[in-house]
Ligand SMILES: NC(=O)C1=CN([C@@H]2O[C@H](COP(=O)(O)OP(=O)(O)OC[C@H]3O[C@@H](n4cnc5c(N)ncnc54)[C@H](O)[C@@H]3O)[C@@H](O)[C@H]2O)C=CC1
């Protein structure tokens with residue numbers, strides 16, 4: 001496949017390395033906006049840019065009839081508009097807050113645990129994410145996905161970004177975001193009672209898991225039309 005990389009930072013460069021190892025080629029890279037004529041040379045576009053650029057990059061790809069996958073976080077207020085554009089253009093679009101296989105399995109574990117904990121009101125759930133200090137958004141896209149899955153499978157109603165040890169009302173999940181040098185991405189969910197804690201945790205050791213997942217998603221979506229998620233790619237819808 002000829003791949004266009006929209007965003008050529010830490011993730012763009014990791015994807016390039018793994019894509020070449022899988023015999024794909026990189027036909028276009030950009031770190032500032034999109035040249036549509038160059039984009040049109042690609043079989044697929046992969047967007048790992050910045051929150052303020054993602055909507056425009058994805059829209060450009062859809063209008064150029066190039067399938068697009070995006071891992072950029074912090075732009076989801078515009079998700080529904082992008083879905084509409086994809087439908088209007090009869091295009092192909094996939095967004096994932098986290099492309100790694102491990103985190104997508106962890107999403108299912110989190111949903112199962114939320115179902116199990118429903119009704120056990122003595123436990124207070126909380127969520128923590130830790131990332132490197134260059135990260136622009138907080139909480140992480142993955143933390144937001146985890147919080148939404150807990151809400152979908154429990155009687156909780158909302159989540160809120162809080163400082164460490166800050167309390168929320170009983171129906172709101174407190175989410176803390178820590179920034180520490182060189183951390184690729186750590187997410188944990190803790191159910192705490194007076195007598196014990198139950199905790200699940202995912203730790204990324206590098207960016208390679210995210211990059212490999214993004215390339216697998218690109219290979220999968222290339223000949224399909226519609227709006228998809230990593231659950232479709234990894235066949236995790238019915239677990
Ligand atoms: N979904 C997932 O699995 C993952 C998502 N991410 C997300 O991907 C995004 C990028 O992450 P990193 O590569 O670590 O960040 P980075 O800061 O290393 O790279 C972002 C690049 O985008 C460029 N950029 C700025 N404006 C642009 C524009 N208009 N068009 C194209 N590129 C533009 C910047 O110059 C920079 O080179 C972030 O939103 C991050 O949260 C990161 C890792 C995994």
Ligand SMILES: O=C(O)C1=N[C@H](C(=O)O)C[C@H](O)C1
Pocket residue numbers: 073097098131135139140141142143184185186
């Ligand atoms: O910015 C990052 O680095 C990451 N961002 C994604 C997120 O916001 O969840 C995924 C991963 O945790 C790394």
